[in-house]
Amino acid sequence: MESKEALSSLAALAHExxxxxxxxxxxAGETGVPAGEIATTLHVRPNTLSxxxxxxxxxxxxxxxxxxxxxxxxAALERMSALLGFLMEDCCGGNPEICxxxxxxxxxxx
Amino acid sequence: MESKEALSSLAALAHExxxxxxxxxxxAGETGVPAGEIATTLHVRPNTLSxxxxxxxxxxxxxxxxxxxxxxxxAALERMSALLGFLMEDCCGGNPEICxxxxxxxxxxx
DNA sequence: TCGATATTTCATGAAGTATGGAATCGAAGG
DNA sequence: CCTTCGATTCCATACTTCATGAAATATCGA
Numbered sequence: 001m002e003s004k005e006a007l008s009s010l011a012a013l014a015h016e017x018x019x020x021x022x023x024x025x026x027x028a029g030e031t032g033v034p035a036g037e038i039a040t041t042l043h044v045r046p047n048t049l050s051x052x053x054x055x056x057x058x059x060x061x062x063x064x065x066x067x068x069x070x071x072x073x074x075a076a077l078e079r080m081s082a083l084l085g086f087l088m089e090d091c092c093g094g095n096p097e098i099c100x101x102x103x104x105x106x107x108x109x110x
Numbered sequence: 111m112e113s114k115e116a117l118s119s120l121a122a123l124a125h126e127x128x129x130x131x132x133x134x135x136x137x138a139g140e141t142g143v144p145a146g147e148i149a150t151t152l153h154v155r156p157n158t159l160s161x162x163x164x165x166x167x168x169x170x171x172x173x174x175x176x177x178x179x180x181x182x183x184x185a186a187l188e189r190m191s192a193l194l195g196f197l198m199e200d201c202c203g204g205n206p207e208i209c210x211x212x213x214x215x216x217x218x219x220x
Numbered sequence: 221t222c223g224a225t226a227t228t229t230c231a232t233g234a235a236g237t238a239t240g241g242a243a244t245c246g247a248a249g250g
Numbered sequence: 251c252c253t254t255c256g257a258t259t260c261c262a263t264a265c266t267t268c269a270t271g272a273a274a275t276a277t278c279g280a
Contacts, residue, residue, distance in 0.1 A: 046227065
């Protein structure tokens with residue numbers, strides 16, 4: 001991942017509503033969530049939601065699929081993966097033990 | 111980690127110069143880097159650097175230690191760890207296989 | 221084709237953030 | 251004590267981002 005991509009992802013996530021949207025989509029997983037359902041769940045106006053979804057989409061953090069009148073949104077885990085890799089690049093250059101706790105926090109066993 | 115803390119961390123990182131600073135400190139690990147060395151390495155003015163370091167420090171992403179006239183900065187891995195955990199919370203609620211690739215990207219074996 | 225529903229686009233004012241120059245602080249050395 | 255060096259703070263200007271309402275677009279059912 002390049003610096004500019006990482007920056008756009010971080011900027012997209014550095015916003016209260018967008019962070020909530022993204023985490024909601026992370027939790028929803030493969031199922032995704034229709035735009036309207038995001039709006040009612042998070043109590044946001046549809047136009048504001050649409051703007052924020054477009055920011056997340058421009059940062060490649062989410063993608064969408066039309067289903068008739070509704071549009072279903074999904075978190076883009078592969079992008080998230082690349083971002084985390086970029087942020088922690090070479091963190092273990094000196095000593096693998098140091099960043100071990102970071103990984104532990106991410107473990108999917110909880 | 112609470113949402114507000116995550117937001118301040120993300121906002122701090124969503125800035126070209128601060129992202130470079132943070133990644134430099136991540137690579138430096140336990141050794142840390144003195145402020146002056148950061149300035150010369152990244153070719154930034156000392157006042158700008160100082161501002162940006164204070165933003166990163168306010169977000170608890172870095173901490174510092176005075177050593178005579180110089181001040182040495184370190185990346186705060188425990189904060190980074192909490193941030194990643196917050197972002198990916200419940201990512202595996204449905205299916206552990208889905209977020210496995212995210213972890214792989216972070217693996218310290220490279 | 222018409223109306224209803226779901227979502228997006230656009231322009232705008234208000235608020236927040238970045239930047240660089242100058243002044244300041246704190247520690248070390250003569 | 252005075253100077254130098256490393257780093258920070260202050261401040262005004264310029265820039266960017268944000269939420270909002272009004273209008274537009276797309277899809278479906280009648």
